[in-house]
Amino acid sequence: MAIIIKSKHELEILREAGRINAQALEKASQAVRPGVTTEELDRIAEDYIRSHDAEPAFLGYPNGTFPGHPYPATINASVNDELVHGLPSDRRLQGGDIISIDCGTIWKGYVGDSAVTLPVGDVSAEAERLMNVTQKALELAIDACRPGNRFGDVSATIQEWVESQGYNVVREYTGHGVGQNMHEDPQIPNWGTRGRGAALRPGMTFALEPMVTVGPPILYVQDDYWTVATRDGELCAHFEHSIAVTDGEPQILTLP
Ligand code: MG
Ligand code: MG
Numbered sequence: 001m002a003i004i005i006k007s008k009h010e011l012e013i014l015r016e017a018g019r020i021n022a023q024a025l026e027k028a029s030q031a032v033r034p035g036v037t038t039e040e041l042d043r044i045a046e047d048y049i050r051s052h053d054a055e056p057a058f059l060g061y062p063n064g065t066f067p068g069h070p071y072p073a074t075i076n077a078s079v080n081d082e083l084v085h086g087l088p089s090d091r092r093l094q095g096g097d098i099i100s101i102d103c104g105t106i107w108k109g110y111v112g113d114s115a116v117t118l119p120v121g122d123v124s125a126e127a128e129r130l131m132n133v134t135q136k137a138l139e140l141a142i143d144a145c146r147p148g149n150r151f152g153d154v155s156a157t158i159q160e161w162v163e164s165q166g167y168n169v170v171r172e173y174t175g176h177g178v179g180q181n182m183h184e185d186p187q188i189p190n191w192g193t194r195g196r197g198a199a200l201r202p203g204m205t206f207a208l209e210p211m212v213t214v215g216p217p218i219l220y221v222q223d224d225y226w227t228v229a230t231r232d233g234e235l236c237a238h239f240e241h242s243i244a245v246t247d248g249e250p251q252i253l254t255l256p
Helices: 008-030 038-051 125-143 151-164
Strands: 075-079 082-084 098-107 110-119 175-177 184-188 205-208 211-213 219-221 228-230 236-238 241-244
Touching (some): 008 038, 008 098, 038 098, 082 236, 125 205, 125 211, 125 241
Antiparallel strands (some): 075 082, 075 098, 175 184, 219 228
């Protein structure tokens, strides 16, 4: 496992990539309302990224499980029981839905990767609580990204918080190093053991992405080859930031 330490110059570019990505995500998020289609959200994000001379990172991304089905869009739009990799379509969002929008941007050869889960109109108290717990898991994980901690500490932070709230963490999909490639070493699971794994060092950059289910974290891939959903049809949520480890406070790279 080779974890790449980024130079100051590389961190600067990663911050720019992250900013464009976060702004594209913000634009798409602002358009979320009952009646909008997930394709329309996709177009908003793609137009924003291209108008800044950057490129969508997900478009054309190879499918590891189903070769021959590269990702055809700019965002992942995953609704309700869909966790990640939801394909944008002519599906219209309805009041009471929750939607995870995940977006990636390539800028000067470096990748920004972040995601949010949003309510569509008024949602149930359970949906609200699920989103809050998942977002808080991301905040706690970011705060754990300090020199002296190990990756196991970051993973355990997410798992302990989520399970203390009565929810479950997903096993099959993880956070990851991010840089010139969207997925670099190491994988950062949303579950783990404190004190295990490599030590965090300044200049490491990675995407943290808690994925939380209300029911058992048992997933399947829908017959579009991409959309990952919960087997029991219960709600799930997903938040993500790309961050950099520094000598002191962790730095979020994907801020608008
Ligand atoms: Mg992502
Ligand atoms: Mg990611």
